[in-house]
Amino acid sequence: MIVVPNSSSIFSVIKSSKTLLRFTPMTTSPHNTSTPVVEYELITNTSKLSDALLPLQKARVIAIDTETTGLDPRSDRIRLIQLAIPKHPVVIIDLAAISIDELSPLKQVLTNNAIKVFQNGKFDWQMLGMLGLRPTGSFFDVMLASQVLRSGLKKEHDLKSLALEFLGIELDKSLQSSNFTGKLSNSQLEYAALDAFVLLKLRMQLISRLRSASLLETAELEFAAMPAVAQMELNGMLLDAEQWHLVGEELNQKKQTALVELVEAGLKPTPSAQLSLFPEFTETINPRSSTQVLSALHALNIPIKLTSKSELIPLARQYPIIQLLLNYRKLASLYSNFAEALPKHIHPITGRIHPSYRQCGARSGRFSCKQPNLQNVPRNCTAKGMRNCFIAAPGYQIVKADYSQIELRIVAEISGDTRMLDAYTKGEDLHTLTASLITGKSLEEVTSEDRRIAKSVNFGLIYGMGAAKLQAYAEEKYDVLLTLEEAKEFRKRFFQAYSGVKRWHDRIRRTVYAKDIKQIRTIGGRRRRWAKKPRLSELLNHPVQGTSADMLKVAIARLFELLPKTGAKLIGVVHDEILLECPQISLKRTSRILKRVMVEAGELYLQQVPVEVELTISSSWG
């Protein structure tokens, strides 16, 4: 077995005895798979670095992969950097053997004009950036490319799956999580080299497929947004832990009170064979257990089949205990999901929360966010407000900008509904207009209650919601009580008033849904596909939600170029909202840039509807 030399006195370039494998990429699903072995050069000596990188300086395309000691860019380190160009051994640089300040030849390669190919480049970009080796130029990310290409069909976009599906290459990923801190085995190096090598082949395959599917532009948009997303994660958000603790206390108190009320109202466990073995347990009930709650409510002669919110809400007025139950469940969920959970994510090194954003996390092209999900932090659930606990660092302010009613504007654009277009062109409020149209009142007579009803109608009906759901939705989300008859009537009047929206629904039903077509695109061409027949509502939704995602991505990609000169940092995105942390002195300039960039990004997609952005500056989010 070949042991990697750690000493620079040893001849440091090892050539694999195996030959560089040449093969033709498969254009159809491969039946025969192989595990090629690629030639590599291992660089463990500063003096060899320049020579080894010489061929890469002129390359048009470089595939880059890294092996690290872990997954956290703030605490883990890169051990190996693998660089692959066509018809040349993969260059593997052992950073354990080369000092950081000797890496300028590498930095030159990482910042040249070549296209840099990555798998999940966000991670490598972050790791390299932490070493002062931030890659620049244009990027190609095979994971993002695969997600764009197969959105809606596949969920697995790891390198192993891609290599197998597009190239028929079997990658042994058992070594991925092996120990990259000590001496490296030959098989570890072969694994590392192969990973970089297949990126070049994957890119060729993916380009051709993206082009055939007219998805190159969408993929390029993802690649352009990638560094912004990577930097956004590194920036993270600052949570005021003391303030947060107070919010938690408030919630906990309310939760305890709610539980007492619930028990006093008569919610108690039902005797069951199992529980009776433990008499002390029969004294309490867990209101978060749907099975316990179901039998407890049955014991009180409340006729329900499920304990779901939609089932319970209609009964809440008749049975006060139901309202108390809903109240408790809400508080308990807020407490465990947010109050308790978020502080666990404060990073020990930075003191900030660094969530993980997936830029193709949703099939529509929207972002998803996890560990923790900061896209669902409650808005108004406590006196103080949870979002207010996310604060700007000293000397900074939080600049928040969101697209105003962007989904409705996109519906107006796509449907061409003249009344909607007219209203937005005149700068009118669409919810008030809808209120006027469904109640028959004049715009001046519309009350705020009418407007609230109209809001639920607007958001509910654009994707074809039925009357029954509209009724439930209006009560649950907007605290609006409608009879089923009223819901039916409002639905009818909505589509009479916005006949263009009706025609849009009919058109999609006729030309896509009825023809069993299993794909649809956004204005910018982003495609979503379905394995089985999509629902009409899904077909209506994707072009709207996806277009909104497209414009957000254009905006953050542009901001990544423009923000450094203001010192502002991108710290979050929430679908139609962008959050920056901005030095006091550049607030005006940054706000101007942010608003302009967002409006221009929106105008790339909306030709007939004005784009409006609402911007606020505050010491906190919220």
Place this chain on the structure above:
DNA sequence: GGATCTAGCGCC
């Protein structure tokens, strides 16, 4: 006992 599924909560 751990992995996975479901219900129910939050957001846009």
Place this chain on the structure above:
DNA sequence: AAACGGCGCTAAATCC
């Protein structure tokens, strides 16, 4: 005739 879409997290329930 009827149909809103897109996510992630926690606790309870269930599977293996």
